[in-house]
Amino acid sequence: MDNRGDELAWQADPVTPEPDADADPHVSHVYSHEQQRRFRVALDSSIDAIYLIDREQMRFIDANETASTTLGYSHRELLQLGPQDLKPDAGELDQIIKRFDEVIRSASKTGMIKTVHQRKDGTRLPVEVYLRAMLSEGRQIVVAVVRDISARLQAEVALRESEERFRVAFSQAAVGLAHVAPDGRWLMANQKMCEIVGYSQTELLTMRFQELTHPEDLPIDFELARRMRAREIHEKSREKRYLHKDGHYIWVNLTNSLVRDEDGNPKYFSTVIEDISRRKRVELELQHLANHDSLTGLPNRSLLQDRLSQAIGYANRMQRAMAVLVIDLDRFKNINDSLGHESGDLIIIEIGRRLAAQALDGDTLARLGGDEFVLLLSDADEEDVTMLAQRVLELVSQPLMLQGHEFYPSASVGISQYPKDGHDGATLLKNADTAMYRAKAAGRNNFQFYAHEMNARALDRLKLEGKLRRALEREEFVLHYQPQIDIRSGHIVGMEALLRWMPPGKAMLPPDEFISIAEETGLIVPIGEWVLRTACAQNRAWQAAGLPPVRMGVNLSARQFKQHDIAKMVTQVLQDTDYPASFLALEITESIVMENPELAAQTLHKLSDMGIHLSIDDFGTGYSSLSYLKRFPIDSLKIDKSFVHDLTTDTDDAAIAKAVIVLAHSMKLKVIAEGVETIEQLDFLRQQECDQMQGYYFSRPQPADQIAELFRSGRRL
Numbered sequence: 150m151d152n153r154g155d156e157l158a159w160q161a162d163p164v165t166p167e168p169d170a171d172a173d174p175h176v177s178h179v180y181s182h183e184q185q186r187r188f189r190v191a192l193d194s195s196i197d198a199i200y201l202i203d204r205e206q207m208r209f210i211d212a213n214e215t216a217s218t219t220l221g222y223s224h225r226e227l228l229q230l231g232p233q234d235l236k237p238d239a240g241e242l243d244q245i246i247k248r249f250d251e252v253i254r255s256a257s258k259t260g261m262i263k264t265v266h267q268r269k270d271g272t273r274l275p276v277e278v279y280l281r282a283m284l285s286e287g288r289q290i291v292v293a294v295v296r297d298i299s300a301r302l303q304a305e306v307a308l309r310e311s312e313e314r315f316r317v318a319f320s321q322a323a324v325g326l327a328h329v330a331p332d333g334r335w336l337m338a339n340q341k342m343c344e345i346v347g348y349s350q351t352e353l354l355t356m357r358f359q360e361l362t363h364p365e366d367l368p369i370d371f372e373l374a375r376r377m378r379a380r381e382i383h384e385k386s387r388e389k390r391y392l393h394k395d396g397h398y399i400w401v402n403l404t405n406s407l408v409r410d411e412d413g414n415p416k417y418f419s420t421v422i423e424d425i426s427r428r429k430r431v432e433l434e435l436q437h438l439a440n441h442d443s444l445t446g447l448p449n450r451s452l453l454q455d456r457l458s459q460a461i462g463y464a465n466r467m468q469r470a471m472a473v474l475v476i477d478l479d480r481f482k483n484i485n486d487s488l489g490h491e492s493g494d495l496i497i498i499e500i501g502r503r504l505a506a507q508a509l510d511g512d513t514l515a516r517l518g519g520d521e522f523v524l525l526l527s528d529a530d531e532e533d534v535t536m537l538a539q540r541v542l543e544l545v546s547q548p549l550m551l552q553g554h555e556f557y558p559s560a561s562v563g564i565s566q567y568p569k570d571g572h573d574g575a576t577l578l579k580n581a582d583t584a585m586y587r588a589k590a591a592g593r594n595n596f597q598f599y600a601h602e603m604n605a606r607a608l609d610r611l612k613l614e615g616k617l618r619r620a621l622e623r624e625e626f627v628l629h630y631q632p633q634i635d636i637r638s639g640h641i642v643g644m645e646a647l648l649r650w651m652p653p654g655k656a657m658l659p660p661d662e663f664i665s666i667a668e669e670t671g672l673i674v675p676i677g678e679w680v681l682r683t684a685c686a687q688n689r690a691w692q693a694a695g696l697p698p699v700r701m702g703v704n705l706s707a708r709q710f711k712q713h714d715i716a717k718m719v720t721q722v723l724q725d726t727d728y729p730a731s732f733l734a735l736e737i738t739e740s741i742v743m744e745n746p747e748l749a750a751q752t753l754h755k756l757s758d759m760g761i762h763l764s765i766d767d768f769g770t771g772y773s774s775l776s777y778l779k780r781f782p783i784d785s786l787k788i789d790k791s792f793v794h795d796l797t798t799d800t801d802d803a804a805i806a807k808a809v810i811v812l813a814h815s816m817k818l819k820v821i822a823e824g825v826e827t828i829e830q831l832d833f834l835r836q837q838e839c840d841q842m843q844g845y846y847f848s849r850p851q852p853a854d855q856i857a858e859l860f861r862s863g864r865r866l
């Protein structure tokens with residue numbers, strides 16, 4: 150089939166190029182053999198097939214090597230064939246001949262047709278044929294340069310298919326797909342995208358993405374677009390909000406990339422959008438839970454801390470003042486203890502609601518747990534804060550109905566101000582808290598600004614108070630007991646329960662160091678109840694262990710005594726500990742009784758009617774007269790240890806003690822001398838027929854187990 154160098158074939162029907170009529174007449178038009186060989190080589194080097202066709206005979210009169218290799222015919226075979234033998238599609242041959250003639254006739258003598266050639270092996274080849282007509286030795290010759298376009302057609306088909314695949318994928322994708330012009334116009338949007346935003350495709354294509362974007366998200370979009378244009382980033386995913394046609398915002402996850410044209414100019418943004426509203430809802434709910442108090446829905450400590458740092462940052466930048474108010478409900482624990490946690494919760498919710506209604510936009514009201522709220526006031530000077538603190542007190546103290554009763558809650562408010570009282574959130578909170586304790590100490594239902602002058606001692610005291618608040622639940626209290634002895638028989642006849650506090654890692658604290666704080670804060674109420682319960686239970690345990698039954702003396706503080714339900718509380722404790730009232734002595738100081746004698750008389754009667762022994766403690770330190778005390782149902786008097794101390798040295802004290810004993814006896818009251826340390830003091834008291842003594846001379850206050858040993862030893866005076 151190879152016919153390279155086939156001189157015979159070449160010479161068999163040589164076609165010499167037609168001499169150009171305008172050509173230089175001096176140039177010879179007779180081609181040399183060498184020239185013809187060069188033409189032949191050039192012709193055979195073409196990657197396109199080239200045929201020379203005798204129009205009249207419709208026969209190939211020459212063809213190059215590519216023609217042979219493409220069609221599978223040898224050169225010689227080809228020269229036996231004509232265009233019709235290449236079997237163009239039915240009816241096409243006429244078209245081809247027509248085209249040949251047009252080319253021959255046309256001025257340019259060129260043309261192009263697309264057809265199909267059949268190879269020798271029967272396979273068919275799509276081709277593009279470039280035609281040129283020429284006259285050679287009186288014959289019309291058509292030169293056909295034939296280009297195999299099968300690869301191109303295949304590529305076109307592949308492209309069409311891939312475009313179709315893209316079209317289907319685009320329109321049916323489960324995520325929203327869109328093209329957005331650099332100016333924000335939607336150029337294309339698939340079905341899913343339309344569903345996500347609720348607009349039809351036609352509607353969407355008249356809009357810009359800016360119209361659908363949440364205003365807060367727009368600046369970030371613009372910035373990202375800028376960075377993409379500047380080629381700083383290529384692709385970016387982010388979460389943002391689109392405005393649905395219904396008017397609600399939907400969260401989407403959006404991936405954007407910038408497509409450029411061949412010159413590198415931005416063409417459009419290709420955008421993939423995934424509806425993440427459901428996930429976002431759950432996420433936002435979780436975030437809300439983590440940052441809010443579940444009872445009131447108010448921000449919790451963690452969110453407050455965030456807001457505090459933001460507010461400080463703002464105040465700092467804008468040179469503004471801000472304030473932190475710590476609001477603590479007064480006596481909340483009492484309510485919780487007496488009415489139960491559910492009622493306590495209702496109060497917290499109600500107070501939270503009242504305070505929230507007062508907070509302005511930009512302020513934060515948080516609940517730190519328990520009965521403590523914090524109000525963060527941005528941009529507020531001292532005058533604003535004072536007015537607001539007053540308003541807070543008013544709001545809190547509005548009566549509220551609970552279990553059919555009317556309650557008058559109150560709160561103590563501590564205030565710290567930025568930048569005066571601290572530069573960071575923790576310090577501001579701590580100082581507002583300190584000021585709040587100050588407000589409590591100042592009698593509650595008031596507010597206090599933090600003052601640097603709150604000296605170290607006051608702070609220590611405040612710290613102590615904080616610790617005291619937690620001491621009960623942390624079980625840091627213990628009771629020691631001090632025996633009371635019948636002077637005549639020498640037997641132990643009673644016991645006084647005395648409170649001790651053992652803060653972890655510290656030395657034991659005597660009551661004088663914390664009772665007054667407990668009293669001021671109201672903590673004495675729950676602590677006192679604990680003392681009563683523990684002392685009764687202890688005495689019950691001693692009796693159950695076979696130790697001699699004695700009466701247990703328990704101190705009642707002023708505050709406890711003033712509780713309207715003190716008798717109820719005592720009854721409950723007696724019931725709970727299965728303790729007989731006759732074995733209980735309640736010790737009340739003279740000053741408590743004298744503070745409000747009418748009320749004291751009522752309460753004392755209630756307690757006495759229950760069979761409880763009542764004793765006036767520290768007698769002699771107040772200004773009451775014995776005859777006055779006669780009006781109260783009292784069983785015994787305790788001579789204060791300050792008189793006992795100097796009995797043997799100070800004749801005045803001795804005279805007072807003597808008189809008290811005589812008079813008390815005349816009123817049928819028993820007399821107990823406190824603080825007896827020496828035999829001399831005891832002798833004096835014995836001489837005066839004092840009934841009982843209590844003091845280091847016989848025993849110091851001791852823990853329960855040592856008292857049990859003392860009992861067992863049978864020791865007497």
Ligand SMILES: Nc1nc2c(ncn2[C@@H]2O[C@@H]3COP(=O)(O)O[C@H]4[C@@H](O)[C@H](n5cnc6c(=O)[nH]c(N)nc65)O[C@@H]4COP(=O)(O)O[C@H]3[C@H]2O)c(=O)[nH]1
Pocket residue numbers: 631646647648659660661664677680704705706736766767790823824825826843844845846849850
């Ligand atoms: N110098 C001296 N002192 C003696 C002697 N014998 C006893 N004492 C102390 O005298 C105090 C007697 O208790 P109080 O007058 O009721 O005075 C009590 C009482 O008013 C109060 N207190 C103690 N426990 C409670 C409590 O549970 N509730 C209340 N409300 N107050 C309590 O704290 C006060 C002080 O208690 P304590 O420090 O335990 O002090 C006790 C006791 O330890 C002695 O021979 N010499």
